[in-house]
Amino acid sequence: MQMGMVLLTALAIAASLMLVAWLMYRATDKASWVDAFWSGNLAVLAVWYAVSQDGDPARRILVAVVGGLWGARLAVHIAVRVARGAEDPRYLTLRAEWKTNLPLRFLRFFMVQGVVDVVLSVPFLLMARDASPFGRVTELAGLALWAVALAGESVADAQLARFKRDPANRGAVCRTGLWGRSRHPNYFFEWLLWVAFALMATGTPWGWLSWSAPVLMLYFLLRVTGIPLTEKQAIASKGDAYRAYQREVSAFLPW
Numbered sequence: 001m002q003m004g005m006v007l008l009t010a011l012a013i014a015a016s017l018m019l020v021a022w023l024m025y026r027a028t029d030k031a032s033w034v035d036a037f038w039s040g041n042l043a044v045l046a047v048w049y050a051v052s053q054d055g056d057p058a059r060r061i062l063v064a065v066v067g068g069l070w071g072a073r074l075a076v077h078i079a080v081r082v083a084r085g086a087e088d089p090r091y092l093t094l095r096a097e098w099k100t101n102l103p104l105r106f107l108r109f110f111m112v113q114g115v116v117d118v119v120l121s122v123p124f125l126l127m128a129r130d131a132s133p134f135g136r137v138t139e140l141a142g143l144a145l146w147a148v149a150l151a152g153e154s155v156a157d158a159q160l161a162r163f164k165r166d167p168a169n170r171g172a173v174c175r176t177g178l179w180g181r182s183r184h185p186n187y188f189f190e191w192l193l194w195v196a197f198a199l200m201a202t203g204t205p206w207g208w209l210s211w212s213a214p215v216l217m218l219y220f221l222l223r224v225t226g227i228p229l230t231e232k233q234a235i236a237s238k239g240d241a242y243r244a245y246q247r248e249v250s251a252f253l254p255w
Helices: 003-028 033-052 057-084 089-098 102-120 122-129 137-165 185-201 207-223 227-238 240-248
Strands: none
Touching: 003 033, 003 102, 003 122, 033 057, 033 102, 033 122, 057 122, 057 137, 057 185, 089 102, 089 227, 102 122, 102 207, 122 185, 122 207, 137 185, 185 207, 207 227, 227 240
């Protein structure tokens, strides 16, 4: 299958899943579903590339495992949080800014996230199309980094969830474990996962394109919907306690 047709099919898959996410938003009035479907989309695309492309079989299995396992874990983690909790403060901010015609605005927002999914899935696609034998040093290094980053993200998510479950911590700032070293360790390890994906895809034809994924993710996390909106809401809800946290703990890199 030609690259252009593969990408168009991927776009159709991503758009279809984001339409389902939008319908769930309409049914529950929680736009946060987009986050669960964002990561789930990437898991589905990774598995689809592994099945549909004709690269080295071992590498295609790797794509399905590293993309599918990471995306599925994150999608389930977020979906449980969305189903049980209130709307994510980031989307409350968007509602306040947009004010009117919210369903159409969120539909457009969801579809843009689907396009971003396709762009970010390029490392998976390049790997799945590479027919050379699996086992390059960059692939093995990327796989090792993926394991470390996935473990770090899982631990950070578990530590925050455990902190929030304790009623005594209501309104407090989490400084448990990794959250005492970075204000956003989940974001840091998420970005590290994308570095791992790019590293695994580096030796493929056109592999340099894979580095657009971690660059794009870093921009989103540091400048757009990641840290800026999260910290704006944290200051609004926790005030001086969070300002002290900002002064004392690194925003992104664990120190």
